[in-house]
Amino acid sequence: MPVRPDSIPASRAAQRLVILGANGLLGSSIVRHFAGDPHLQVWRLDRNQLNLADPLLVDETLASLEFDWLINCAAYTAVDDCEIQSGHAYLINGHAAGQVARICSAKGARMIHFSTDYVFDGAKGAAYTEEDPVNPISIYGRSKLIGERQVLAADPKHLAIRISWLFGPGRPGFPEWVVRQAASGQLKVVNDKVGCPTYSEDVAVWLRRLLALPRLAGGVVNVCNPTATTWFEYAREILRLTGSTVEPQPITMRDLPGLQAARPDNSALDPALFETLSGLRCRPWQEALAAHLSANGVAS
Numbered sequence: 001m002p003v004r005p006d007s008i009p010a011s012r013a014a015q016r017l018v019i020l021g022a023n024g025l026l027g028s029s030i031v032r033h034f035a036g037d038p039h040l041q042v043w044r045l046d047r048n049q050l051n052l053a054d055p056l057l058v059d060e061t062l063a064s065l066e067f068d069w070l071i072n073c074a075a076y077t078a079v080d081d082c083e084i085q086s087g088h089a090y091l092i093n094g095h096a097a098g099q100v101a102r103i104c105s106a107k108g109a110r111m112i113h114f115s116t117d118y119v120f121d122g123a124k125g126a127a128y129t130e131e132d133p134v135n136p137i138s139i140y141g142r143s144k145l146i147g148e149r150q151v152l153a154a155d156p157k158h159l160a161i162r163i164s165w166l167f168g169p170g171r172p173g174f175p176e177w178v179v180r181q182a183a184s185g186q187l188k189v190v191n192d193k194v195g196c197p198t199y200s201e202d203v204a205v206w207l208r209r210l211l212a213l214p215r216l217a218g219g220v221v222n223v224c225n226p227t228a229t230t231w232f233e234y235a236r237e238i239l240r241l242t243g244s245t246v247e248p249q250p251i252t253m254r255d256l257p258g259l260q261a262a263r264p265d266n267s268a269l270d271p272a273l274f275e276t277l278s279g280l281r282c283r284p285w286q287e288a289l290a291a292h293l294s295a296n297g298v299a300s
């Protein structure tokens with residue numbers, strides 16, 4: 001299928017962007033924030049236009065485009081399925097990310113690659129900085145770490161942005177699940193995993209700021225809506241904001257049947273480096289969650 005840009009640049013100085021995984025939770029937020037800007041020329045590619053499982057297609061499609069930045073939001077994100085389809089996980093999250101990064105380098109373009117808090121084992125017991133040693137405990141986490149490493153090995157000017165526990169308008173996520181379960185009167189929520197719920201719309205805003213920085217260095221950077229919480233406390237905040245009187249029942253991850261992958265106990269991220277680089281403050285997840293629920297008409 002021919003790939004056409006969403007918007008034509010107003011001038012030669014316009015930035016040309018390719019967004020992969022454009023239909024995903026994060027990709028759709030980023031597309032919404034970037035497409036339609038007359039100073040940007042945006043190609044939004046979904047899986048139908050560019051299947052990362054097909055290296056020849058990846059080469060051909062990207063060779064046919066001229067761009068300054070490539071934003072990779074595409075990934076195999078089904079954490080439990082990755083344990084079963086490990087070859088596919090390593091291909092999409094690891095090697096394809098590396099292939100895309102090498103193509104970008106050869107074209108003189110920079111790549112922004114999204115990675116995950118699941119590159120950590122969760123044993124630190126406090127929020128992870130970019131300096132902390134990685135030690136993934138699932139195939140998903142390992143495959144994403146391979147992706148990060150291949151991207152940065154292709155060109156030190158590329159950037160891997162680690163994010164965590166995403167929610168947003170693009171796809172139903174944890175807040176939507178909690179509201180649905182609460183409506184049925186039955187809500188059991190995991191209370192032994194800690195992380196930072198992060199709003200995809202905020203990530204899009206933060207990304208925009210990064211792209212506007214005159215001298216953006218490559219490497220790894222964390223972004224999230226601080227501070228750490230459990231899924232249980234996160235659910236209680238959703239219930240409070242939606243005016244629900246349902247009392248959730250705390251459970252442990254072990255109580256959930258059918259999970260294949262291990263999850264870190266505490267994979268909270270520390271966004272201090274990003275805040276220093278960007279001059280922005282990452283608002284608390286409670287504020288971001290309230291904005292999301294009210295934008296979707298479910299806050300009371």
Ligand SMILES: NC(=O)c1ccc[n+]([C@@H]2O[C@H](COP(=O)([O-])OP(=O)(O)OC[C@H]3O[C@@H](n4cnc5c(N)ncnc54)[C@H](OP(=O)(O)O)[C@@H]3O)[C@@H](O)[C@H]2O)c1
Nearest residue numbers: 021023024025026047051052074075077114116163165166
């Ligand atoms: N969601 C989270 O809580 C979370 C947490 C930490 C990090 N991350 C990272 O953040 C990034 C975005 O995640 P997300 O939540 O937006 O994921 P998502 O909603 O699952 O979106 C991923 C996108 O990748 C596309 N994709 C999957 N396989 C592909 C393939 N073979 N070729 C091309 N595209 C393919 C999907 O296409 P379809 O639309 O066809 O399915 C989808 O649009 C990922 O790198 C993920 O690892 C996410």
